[in-house]
Amino acid sequence: MRRVLVVPITITIAALCAACSGSAAPANGGDGAQELTVFAASSLTAAFTQIGKDFQTAHPGTTVTFNFGPSDGLASQIESEGTADVFASASGTWMDDVAAKTGVSDRVDFAENELIVITPNDNPANIGSIGDLANDGVALVLAAPGVPVGDYARQTLANAGVVQRAEANVVSNEEDDASVVAKIAGGEADAAIVYASDVTQAVAATVRSVTIPSAVNVVAIYPIAVVDGAAATSTARSFLRDVAQGPGQATLRTFGFLPPPP
Amino acid sequence: MSLHAEVRLEREGFTLDASLDAEAGATVALLGPNGSGKSTFVRALAGLEDADSARIELDGVDLSALPPQHRPIGVVFQDLRLFPRLSAVENAAFPLRAGGRSKGGARTRARELLATLGVPPGRMDARPAHLSGGEAQRVALARSLIGEPALLLLDEPSSSLDVRAREGLRPVIRSTLATFPGVRVLVTHDPVEAMTLADRLVVLEGGNITQAGTPAELRQDPRSPYVADLVGLNLYAGRLEPLEEGAGLLRTGDGTLVVAWPAGEPRTQFDGVTATLRPADVVLHTTRPEGGSARNLLHGPIAALSIEGERARVRIASAPPVVAEITLGSVARLGLHEGAPVWASCKAVELTLRLRT
Amino acid sequence: MVALAALGTAFVALPVVALLIRAPWAHAVAALSGQGAWTALRLSLQVSLAATFLSVLLGSPIAWVLARGRFRGRNVLRAVVILPIVLPPVVGGIALLAALGRSGVVGRWLHDALGIQLPFTTAGAVVAATFVSIPLFVIAAESGLRSLDPRLEDAASAAGASRRYVFRRITLPMLAPQLLAGAVLAWARALGEFGATITFAGNLAGRTQTLPLAVYQTRQTDPGAAVVISLLLVALSLVVLALLRDRLWTR
Numbered sequence: 001m002r003r004v005l006v007v008p009i010t011i012t013i014a015a016l017c018a019a020c021s022g023s024a025a026p027a028n029g030g031d032g033a034q035e036l037t038v039f040a041a042s043s044l045t046a047a048f049t050q051i052g053k054d055f056q057t058a059h060p061g062t063t064v065t066f067n068f069g070p071s072d073g074l075a076s077q078i079e080s081e082g083t084a085d086v087f088a089s090a091s092g093t094w095m096d097d098v099a100a101k102t103g104v105s106d107r108v109d110f111a112e113n114e115l116i117v118i119t120p121n122d123n124p125a126n127i128g129s130i131g132d133l134a135n136d137g138v139a140l141v142l143a144a145p146g147v148p149v150g151d152y153a154r155q156t157l158a159n160a161g162v163v164q165r166a167e168a169n170v171v172s173n174e175e176d177d178a179s180v181v182a183k184i185a186g187g188e189a190d191a192a193i194v195y196a197s198d199v200t201q202a203v204a205a206t207v208r209s210v211t212i213p214s215a216v217n218v219v220a221i222y223p224i225a226v227v228d229g230a231a232a233t234s235t236a237r238s239f240l241r242d243v244a245q246g247p248g249q250a251t252l253r254t255f256g257f258l259p260p261p262p
Numbered sequence: 263m264s265l266h267a268e269v270r271l272e273r274e275g276f277t278l279d280a281s282l283d284a285e286a287g288a289t290v291a292l293l294g295p296n297g298s299g300k301s302t303f304v305r306a307l308a309g310l311e312d313a314d315s316a317r318i319e320l321d322g323v324d325l326s327a328l329p330p331q332h333r334p335i336g337v338v339f340q341d342l343r344l345f346p347r348l349s350a351v352e353n354a355a356f357p358l359r360a361g362g363r364s365k366g367g368a369r370t371r372a373r374e375l376l377a378t379l380g381v382p383p384g385r386m387d388a389r390p391a392h393l394s395g396g397e398a399q400r401v402a403l404a405r406s407l408i409g410e411p412a413l414l415l416l417d418e419p420s421s422s423l424d425v426r427a428r429e430g431l432r433p434v435i436r437s438t439l440a441t442f443p444g445v446r447v448l449v450t451h452d453p454v455e456a457m458t459l460a461d462r463l464v465v466l467e468g469g470n471i472t473q474a475g476t477p478a479e480l481r482q483d484p485r486s487p488y489v490a491d492l493v494g495l496n497l498y499a500g501r502l503e504p505l506e507e508g509a510g511l512l513r514t515g516d517g518t519l520v521v522a523w524p525a526g527e528p529r530t531q532f533d534g535v536t537a538t539l540r541p542a543d544v545v546l547h548t549t550r551p552e553g554g555s556a557r558n559l560l561h562g563p564i565a566a567l568s569i570e571g572e573r574a575r576v577r578i579a580s581a582p583p584v585v586a587e588i589t590l591g592s593v594a595r596l597g598l599h600e601g602a603p604v605w606a607s608c609k610a611v612e613l614t615l616r617l618r619t
Numbered sequence: 620m621v622a623l624a625a626l627g628t629a630f631v632a633l634p635v636v637a638l639l640i641r642a643p644w645a646h647a648v649a650a651l652s653g654q655g656a657w658t659a660l661r662l663s664l665q666v667s668l669a670a671t672f673l674s675v676l677l678g679s680p681i682a683w684v685l686a687r688g689r690f691r692g693r694n695v696l697r698a699v700v701i702l703p704i705v706l707p708p709v710v711g712g713i714a715l716l717a718a719l720g721r722s723g724v725v726g727r728w729l730h731d732a733l734g735i736q737l738p739f740t741t742a743g744a745v746v747a748a749t750f751v752s753i754p755l756f757v758i759a760a761e762s763g764l765r766s767l768d769p770r771l772e773d774a775a776s777a778a779g780a781s782r783r784y785v786f787r788r789i790t791l792p793m794l795a796p797q798l799l800a801g802a803v804l805a806w807a808r809a810l811g812e813f814g815a816t817i818t819f820a821g822n823l824a825g826r827t828q829t830l831p832l833a834v835y836q837t838r839q840t841d842p843g844a845a846v847v848i849s850l851l852l853v854a855l856s857l858v859v860l861a862l863l864r865d866r867l868w869t870r
Contacts, residue, residue, distance in 0.1 A: 070839055072839040072840050073838070073839040076838065076839060076840070076842050080842060139739060141821070144822065144836055144839070146836075146839055146840040147839070170823065171739035171821060171823055171826075172739055172820075172821025172822050172823050172827070173821075173822045173823060173824075173828075173836070174817075174821070174822060175817070175822070175835070175836070175839075179817075183821070186716055186720060186722070187720070187721055187722040188716060188720050188721050188722075188738045188739070189738075189739070308777050309776075309777075310773045310776070310777065329776065330773070330776040330777045331776050331777075331778075331779050331780055331781055331782075335777060336777075336778075337774070337777040337778070339770075339774060341770070343770055343771055343773070343774035345771060345774075345775070345788075345789060346771075347792055347793070356775070356778050356780070356788075357778040357779045357780075360775070360778060360779045360780035360781070360784050360788075361779055405778060406778075409778070409779055
């Protein structure tokens with residue numbers, strides 16, 4: 001019996017050691033293999049994936065790993081597990097949160113985003129303006145409160161004076177903007193409020209957009225920062241520069257984001 | 263009331279084609295070696311086996327189209343099949359309850375019947391797992407009788423019991439059969455059980471009936487080696503050829519025997535002749551006997567030796583094979599044991615011939 | 620052997636024990652009342668019990684046919700019914716949308732002709748939970764049916780019992796432990812269902828936000844509260860397991 005155990009136990013211990021050493025290995029230092037971990041709001045998924053690829057090409061030997069998700073969830077994760085080097089949030093609120101609980105540096109606003117109403121292609125509930133979202137029987141999907149685009153949506157509805165009736169129409173609080181878009185693209189609900197940048201070329205084929213007048217629209221400001229305790233600080237700052245001033249800006253534009261406030 | 267049953271079915275390489283007749287008041291025993299199809303036949307009677315063709319007429323009514331629950335039968339299975347979660351009383355009462363009788367009435371009747379069959383009252387509420395072999399058998403019997411069926415089917419009712427229990431059960435089965443008013447079919451491979459309990463025997467071998475008749479008829483005229491063995495005789499079959507004056511030669515597939523020519527028969531060749539020889543008429547020798555009057559001298563090693571009371575049956579692998587019956591004392595005196603080579607002799611007149619015409 | 624078992628048990632027990640240790644007991648009450656936890660609990664119970672009931676109702680005939688039927692394609696039927704187990708729950712949710720969503724294959728007809736909509740409703744949550752828990756019940760029930768000894772049923776028939784009586788007094792009592800085990804497994808799976816529910820039925824407090832969904836949402840903003848709500852789920856499961864005691868494992 002004992003002999004049988006030796007092999008599996010050895011393998012287990014070896015695997016554990018490899019796992020431990022893997023995560024403890026410092027990725028700092030100027031040259032050599034670099035690993036950069038970026039936590040970014042899910043609305044940045046397409047744009048940042050491209051920026052990451054370009055960054056890797058420009059800095060050979062560097063690997064950029066992304067964790068996309070709702071900004072509130074990401075903030076939580078950073079605060080409890082602290083494995084991010086860079087945090088790009090869809091709202092200042094969650095950056096403030098991380099700054100307070102973990103600490104950030106080199107914080108800069110790098111993009112803006114506006115909201116837009118989307119409906120399925122056949123527009124079953126005849127939505128023509130944001131006010132129509134308060135109509136009886138409209139099946140409205142929003143991101144959950146706490147998720148930046150969910151809070152922004154409720155704010156713009158408040159600006160339009162229809163937030164209470166619209167809230168009564170909400171049939172689902174999704175975890176992020178991508179899930180909201182999916183519900184509309186699939187034709188399951190009547191309308192939703194998402195970022196303008198969410199309506200990519202591919203998405204545009206499956207949904208109809210209804211613009212929100214700037215008077216009531218909310219402008220989301222996206223900050224990015226290096227998280228305190230990051231391992232690869234110089235690479236992180238390099239990435240930040242890319243995004244906030246360098247070629248990242250052009251990329252963000254192609255993906256529907258607006259330039260940051262001056 | 264009478265039963266006439268014809269069953270024909272084919273299973274993977276086995277064909278059963280048999281018919282059986284039974285009268286109320288007489289017990290018919292269905293006998294045969296293992297695998298001959300006895301249980302299959304009885305299951306077909308009960309409706310638990312899909313036959314290719316079956317006619318089961320009980321008192322003129324054809325049961326073959328009816329499912330088991332609508333046939334007026336009571337069955338005791340070889341493996342008993344008592345319901346494990348019901349007590350002995352509940353098991354016995356089951357057919358009445360299934361038929362809609364009240365719980366109280368059914369249980370009372372069940373207790374009466376179990377008592378008649380010899381189950382102690384203190385054991386009646388026990389579950390089958392806690393009953394002895396004999397008690398369980400009695401419960402199974404009660405369950406089969408309580409519905410007052412017209413046809414009682416007992417499939418090897420004692421085979422799962424040890425010898426002592428079996429002997430204890432036999433009087434119970436005998437009296438049950440004796441007092442049962444309907445038709446009774448008993449399946450068994452135990453010759454003693456068959457001979458003592460049955461009024462008529464039906465022998466099933468390899469899916470076919472080889473012989474049917476009373477025990478006496480079978481004893482007098484066994485028609486197959488199995489039946490001969492059953493009734494305790496040696497049986498030989500083959501062609502009879504004339505030898506010299508008063509004698510003939512019986513050529514069997516295994517060897518030849520000299521027989522006395524049957525009186526009044528023409529001296530020509532006869533095919534399909536059978537001859538029986540009582541084992542008690544066979545004499546054994548440890549050395550080759552010289553100069554006796556016995557015309558048959560067989561030689562071979564002892565294949566099997568079984569003791570029955572004060573007698574021993576010695577099966578010899580000679581050509582043809584023969585079974586001899588001698589006293590225990592002789593076994594000891596001659597130093598006989600399995601494998602020992604012996605000589606067996608018998609006289610020509612001791613073989614009883616039967617010519618088929 | 621005992622040492623290995625202890626190791627394995629520790630592996631399973633550790634996360635739950637850690638949950639107990641890390642729970643912010645100080646403001647547990649606030650956490651429970653503020654996050655709609657009790658609504659989610661009530662909804663979870665309703666949805667999971669309804670899903671279990673449906674799983675037994677729909678799964679029993681399937682198990683019967685799989686165990687007793689003699690037709691070609693039986694293995695295909697079994698594979699189809701068991702599929703939800705291997706399907707990632709979100710994929711299950713997407714598939715349910717394709718079938719029963721507003722523009723789904725059948726859903727379209729339900730919506731246009733009968734005015735029935737499943738997504739975003741509690742009924743939809745029940746459908747999602749049933750979809751993932753049926754296979755567990757069918758597996759247990761089929762196994763139970765197969766292990767039945769037909770000889771006892773034969774004996775009952777020969778003793779004059781109708782098919783219904785045989786089923787009631789002989790078959791069902793022998794099957795009961797397996798059926799109960801299957802129902803409990805189905806219930807447990809329905810209770811913990813997340814991916815298919817959130818994809819097919821959505822997430823709205825009081826209507827479709829079951830406990831797992833509530834935990835997930837709470838965790839985004841208040842991880843401590845999420846732990847407390849998670850413990851609600853754990854407590855619920857322990858209560859049911861305690862009620863069952865040994866019955867799952869003994870005949």
